[in-house]
Amino acid sequence: MKHFKPKLVCFSCRFSWGYLAEDAGLSWQTRNWVPVVCSGKIDTTHILSAFKHGADGVLILGCPEGDCHYQDGNYEARKRVYLMQRILESYGIEKERLEIRLSVDPEGKQITHYVKELSDRVAKLGPVKKMIERTESGSAV
Amino acid sequence: MSGKPKVAICWLGGCGGCDEAVVDINEAILKVVEAVDLVLWPVALDFKYHHVEAMQDGEIALSIINGHVRNSDQEEVAKLLRKKSQLVLAFGACACFGGTPGMANLITKEDIFDWVYRDAPTVVNPKGNRPQPKFSSDGKELTLPEFYNQVYSLKQIIDVDYYLPGCPPPPDLIMNAVTAVLEGKLPPKGSTLTPHKALCDTCPRNKTKPSRIGIKDIKRIHEIEAEPNTCFLVQGVLCLGPATRSGCGEACININIPCRGCFGPIEGVEDSGAKFVSALAAIIDVESEEDTKRVIDGIDDPVGYLYRFTMPTSILRKKRV
Numbered sequence: 375m376k377h378f379k380p381k382l383v384c385f386s387c388r389f390s391w392g393y394l395a396e397d398a399g400l401s402w403q404t405r406n407w408v409p410v411v412c413s414g415k416i417d418t419t420h421i422l423s424a425f426k427h428g429a430d431g432v433l434i435l436g437c438p439e440g441d442c443h444y445q446d447g448n449y450e451a452r453k454r455v456y457l458m459q460r461i462l463e464s465y466g467i468e469k470e471r472l473e474i475r476l477s478v479d480p481e482g483k484q485i486t487h488y489v490k491e492l493s494d495r496v497a498k499l500g501p502v503k504k505m506i507e508r509t510e511s512g513s514a515v
Numbered sequence: 516m517s518g519k520p521k522v523a524i525c526w527l528g529g530c531g532g533c534d535e536a537v538v539d540i541n542e543a544i545l546k547v548v549e550a551v552d553l554v555l556w557p558v559a560l561d562f563k564y565h566h567v568e569a570m571q572d573g574e575i576a577l578s579i580i581n582g583h584v585r586n587s588d589q590e591e592v593a594k595l596l597r598k599k600s601q602l603v604l605a606f607g608a609c610a611c612f613g614g615t616p617g618m619a620n621l622i623t624k625e626d627i628f629d630w631v632y633r634d635a636p637t638v639v640n641p642k643g644n645r646p647q648p649k650f651s652s653d654g655k656e657l658t659l660p661e662f663y664n665q666v667y668s669l670k671q672i673i674d675v676d677y678y679l680p681g682c683p684p685p686p687d688l689i690m691n692a693v694t695a696v697l698e699g700k701l702p703p704k705g706s707t708l709t710p711h712k713a714l715c716d717t718c719p720r721n722k723t724k725p726s727r728i729g730i731k732d733i734k735r736i737h738e739i740e741a742e743p744n745t746c747f748l749v750q751g752v753l754c755l756g757p758a759t760r761s762g763c764g765e766a767c768i769n770i771n772i773p774c775r776g777c778f779g780p781i782e783g784v785e786d787s788g789a790k791f792v793s794a795l796a797a798i799i800d801v802e803s804e805e806d807t808k809r810v811i812d813g814i815d816d817p818v819g820y821l822y823r824f825t826m827p828t829s830i831l832r833k834k835r836v
């Protein structure tokens with residue numbers, strides 16, 4: 375689809391990914407940065423809500439394998455993401471729209487790259503399909 | 516007619532199980548019948564909707580409504596009862612969350628019509644007839660209710676005062692609810708008339724849970740011989756107890772069947788499926804990406820398990836098509 379700019383939401387762990395939300399150079403790309411204390415703290419409800427409110431893609435950045443500040447929050451997050459991908463698919467939201475990266479990058483050098491990758495992939499898929507809101511006229515009593 | 520409070524019991528898109536559950540309160544029903552005037556109960560009594568239409572607004576003290584809403588007829592009845600009633604109780608999983616029929620929100624209305632009027636192996640329909648909401652013949656018009664694009668819970672159609680979940684709700688909670696109404700001892704509007712704990716908190720198997728459960732594989736209940744006293748999750752079988760409201764009397768657990776979630780989300784939680792995903796992720800004991808994928812891809816129909824009773828009130832509500 376031409377000229378389609380996907381709306382992305384990015385949750386990033388502060389430990390490995392710093393305070394990127396405050397970085398002007400990055401924030402132009404993804405307007406919705408949500409820094410969290412640990413990727414394991416990202417509630418599944420937040421992922422669903424992001425899609426419900428119109429996100430076309432969600433990127434989660436956690437600490438590298440074996441290196442979570444809180445022991446295994448990153449593995450936890452990965453398990454949730456894989457479970458959520460299966461749930462999202464059933465709701466008609468392609469699993470490629472939800473991604474998790476476990477890595478370390480406090481200066482945010484790879485981030486533009488990751489965001490672009492997701493953005494390109496989501497651009498190919500097009501916007502997330504909208505839920506058809508109520509169309510019935512209903513009945514008056 | 517007496518000065519007794521008027522009560523209506525009605526089904527919308529229900530299976531009859533909820534009406535049956537009312538009968539299942541056994542002798543207690545006689546006491547209820549003595550204390551109230553039943554003014555509508557399509558399954559059991561011969562009152563007509565026009566009797567209700569003729570009533571004053573608010574004349575019915577309580578309407579107990581079961582079943583989901585998926586067509587214009589159900590919506591009309593729901594709105595009529597709302598207008599004529601002081602209190603509306605959403606009764607059963609279908610009325611509270613959409614219930615099992617709510618799973619139809621994963622397919623379209625067209626899919627359903629194609630199957631029922633064309634593709635199902637038992638269908639003989641050479642002219643390809645489909646039901647139409649309006650049909651004219653000899654200058655007369657016949658109408659059918661309009662079949663909606665999705666399943667709605669009761670609160671998505673009318674204002675609901677109280678909720679009593681379950682598929683169907685158990686007799687003790689039904690009696691408590693009716694007694695609370697009759698005695699005017701009701702909690703704040705919008706309350707669910709059940710305990711507010713999670714099922715795990717009242718489940719007799721909870722004590723068999725180690726401080727940290729770790730499962731390497733997820734199995735279905737028929738694939739193992741489930742040990743009758745041990746927590747299902749410990750045995751690697753999905754059980755929705757951690758994300759489901761208590762109050763059912765552990766009916767399924769007691770017959771060695773894991774919880775499927777008919778009491779809906781615990782207090783303050785909107786989406787019990789998402790809640791359960793977090794609980795499940797915490798106990799799947801694998802670390803590598805490969806193992807994580809293997810275990811999770813091995814779950815059959817996760818959405819069907821996690822949202823069996825609650826899809827229409829889940830955060831995403833319906834499949835995007």
Ligand code: SF4
Nearest residue numbers: 529532607608609682
């Ligand atoms: S809640 Fe269960 S018993 Fe009640 S109408 Fe729905 S399917 Fe039937």
Ligand code: SF4
Nearest residue numbers: 715718746747754756
């Ligand atoms: S998970 Fe199921 S079996 Fe285990 S304690 Fe909770 S309700 Fe009981």
